[in-house]
Amino acid sequence: MTKRKEREFYEQQLKKLVAKTGLPLRRLPEVLDKSSEQILGWWSDRLHLPVKQEHFNRLQGILGMDGESLLLERYDVDLARKRIFEDVCVLPERYSVNQNSFLRTSYHIIKYLILTRGQKFADDILYKLNVSPLIYQDLNTRVNLNFFVDLLDAVAKAGLSREEMDSLSSVMFLTMHETRIGQIVGAAEDVPDVYSLLSKNFEFFDTNFDYSSQFVGKKYHLKTVLPLSRHKDIAEQNESIMRLMRYRQILLAWFPYLVGMNPLFPATQFNIKGGKLVAEYEFNLDLNPKPLSRLELV
Amino acid sequence: MPSFNELFPTRNLHMRLLFGAYLLRKRTELGFTKTAVALNCLMTVKKYSQLEAGATAFSEEQFNKLVETLDLEADDLIELSQISKVRVINEVAEALCENFLS
Numbered sequence: 001m002t003k004r005k006e007r008e009f010y011e012q013q014l015k016k017l018v019a020k021t022g023l024p025l026r027r028l029p030e031v032l033d034k035s036s037e038q039i040l041g042w043w044s045d046r047l048h049l050p051v052k053q054e055h056f057n058r059l060q061g062i063l064g065m066d067g068e069s070l071l072l073e074r075y076d077v078d079l080a081r082k083r084i085f086e087d088v089c090v091l092p093e094r095y096s097v098n099q100n101s102f103l104r105t106s107y108h109i110i111k112y113l114i115l116t117r118g119q120k121f122a123d124d125i126l127y128k129l130n131v132s133p134l135i136y137q138d139l140n141t142r143v144n145l146n147f148f149v150d151l152l153d154a155v156a157k158a159g160l161s162r163e164e165m166d167s168l169s170s171v172m173f174l175t176m177h178e179t180r181i182g183q184i185v186g187a188a189e190d191v192p193d194v195y196s197l198l199s200k201n202f203e204f205f206d207t208n209f210d211y212s213s214q215f216v217g218k219k220y221h222l223k224t225v226l227p228l229s230r231h232k233d234i235a236e237q238n239e240s241i242m243r244l245m246r247y248r249q250i251l252l253a254w255f256p257y258l259v260g261m262n263p264l265f266p267a268t269q270f271n272i273k274g275g276k277l278v279a280e281y282e283f284n285l286d287l288n289p290k291p292l293s294r295l296e297l298v
Numbered sequence: 299m300p301s302f303n304e305l306f307p308t309r310n311l312h313m314r315l316l317f318g319a320y321l322l323r324k325r326t327e328l329g330f331t332k333t334a335v336a337l338n339c340l341m342t343v344k345k346y347s348q349l350e351a352g353a354t355a356f357s358e359e360q361f362n363k364l365v366e367t368l369d370l371e372a373d374d375l376i377e378l379s380q381i382s383k384v385r386v387i388n389e390v391a392e393a394l395c396e397n398f399l400s
Contacts, residue, residue, distance in 0.1 A: 115323075116320060116323060170387070171380075250391075
């Protein structure tokens with residue numbers, strides 16, 4: 001593509017976006033760094049403006065959508081209009097059905113990204129999910145499991161190592177004592193009591209999966225079931241399922257941390273049968289985790 | 299600011315990788331080149347690059363220079379220190395646990 005054609009393409013795509021979404025022209029001076037008069041001249045084809053990818057990236061802040069998707073017209077027009085005229089925090093339909101989770105359950109991941117990569121990196125991850133970073137202003141916002149799965153996928157694609165992905169499920173426990181489930185389990189006397197209390201309070205932990213559990217001798221058996229009829233998108237993504245299940249294996253291991261003990265990693269098996277994702281965890285309580293000497297808060 | 303030894307009791311690979319990622323973040327946010335940071339911290343560019351990659355250990359003196367140059371924050375460093383301990387435990391667990399999902 002010649003430079004001229006490229007310039008025309010970017011201008012044309014921006015005009016299309018304005019026309020399709022109804023984005024008020026008064027928003028464009030901040031996006032293009034031009035005066036209102038120049039914008040009006042451009043809109044009425046009286047002058048050209050050097051529109052580039054970076055200008056579509058600036059639109060991310062207004063539309064809460066990935067800049068490249070905006071340029072290539074791969075976005076939901078209705079959602080874009082809602083973001084412009086109602087609230088930039090409106091969730092895409094993909095995340096707004098079966099909203100059984102709270103945003104707070106993924107906040108530690110965003111915090112980790114900001115700490116190690118910076119705010120822009122974290123924002124770009126969220127734009128790729130067609131979500132505004134401003135949604136994290138209200139951690140009680142409800143989302144569904146798709147959001148969590150997509151977030152893990154996006155983070156992995158952005159280059160986090162497996163060790164980093166693993167630590168994402170554990171760092172949540174550094175602040176979990178502030179949550180209801182953290183307070184409940186934190187009152188346990190020992191590791192068996194940790195899992196006993198957890199088994200009576202799964203509703204404070206997660207409501208996407210169905211839980212059943214029992215103590216057999218020195219073992220704690222936990223079975224979790226995810227009905228895939230409610231999560232069709234996830235059912236088709238093997239890699240995503242694997243990532244989610246590994247995340248959950250580590251997550252379930254870390255509850256003893258709440259009473260100052262080392263994590264207890266369960267032997268885990270999972271499979272998909274009868275339209276359900278079934279995972280079975282076996283915790284060997286005989287292993288008797290040691291107190292945390294190396295994890296004391298600094 | 300906690301002491302150097304409190305923050306980095308072991309200076310293992312996990313801590314070095316996390317610290318390196320944090321250095322890269324802070325340097326980028328401040329718009330500094332590696333050369334500028336290295337000069338200010340009295341180290342070679344190669345040494346500084348290795349630090350960002352988590353490929354080498356660092357002394358207390360070098361750490362103090364980095365804190366000053368890149369405006370490293372105590373809360374961030376404490377959090378990095380905690381996360382590095384989390385990563386050590388997960389690493390050990392993976393080696394010991396039966397059926398660790400891969």
